[in-house]
Amino acid sequence: GQNIDQPTEMTATEGAIVQINCTYQTSGFNGLFWYQQHAGEAPTFLSYNVLDGLEEKGRFSSFLSRSKGYSYLLLKELQMKDSASYLCAVRDNYGQNFVFGPGTRLSVLP
């Protein structure tokens, strides 16, 4: 089976840094993905980790520890437009299917 857990909601201030955690237990693993989703819109891809360590992409970074079943998404220099849900997803290595966590709703306050 597969189980992915994220905090339900987080709040941060414009210009600050926020870390969104994701823990997972899956029967297979072929990568961890982070997506951003604004209300009523399609999820859009942010980052991907398949090996342990940190991947940096502009204001967004993602970290993975496969032995701990743990990832985080780091958002720097927060902007109001970053208010959205952030979805953690694991891709299994059999069917190449994506299983999504419940998402973390981030509110950025002025």
Add this chain to the structure above:
Amino acid sequence: DSGVTQTPKHLITATGQRVTLRCSPRSGDLSVYWYQQSLDQGLQFLIQYYNGEERAKGNILERFSAQQFPDLHSELNLSSLELGDSALYFCASSPRNTEAFFGQGTRLTVV
């Protein structure tokens, strides 16, 4: 624009009816995924197809079915609709071993 096209964008129908949602994947992507997202809920995986064959199945109701055609487009059929089936239905596609790209979704309202 992700390159994944879903039609229709909005659908309003009555309980007990049957609807078909359509998805055209990105050019060359062999995998198609269907997800259901109810209001303020996460993405619930329904079903995956790879090059015309069913690859994985999630919590898809027996009233729901899907298929992928030789030209790789996919259709999700929802029958005997209930009020609780009202949701956003997303299709996504991916080539092997990379991220999935999502369509804009079909918002289904059952009245």
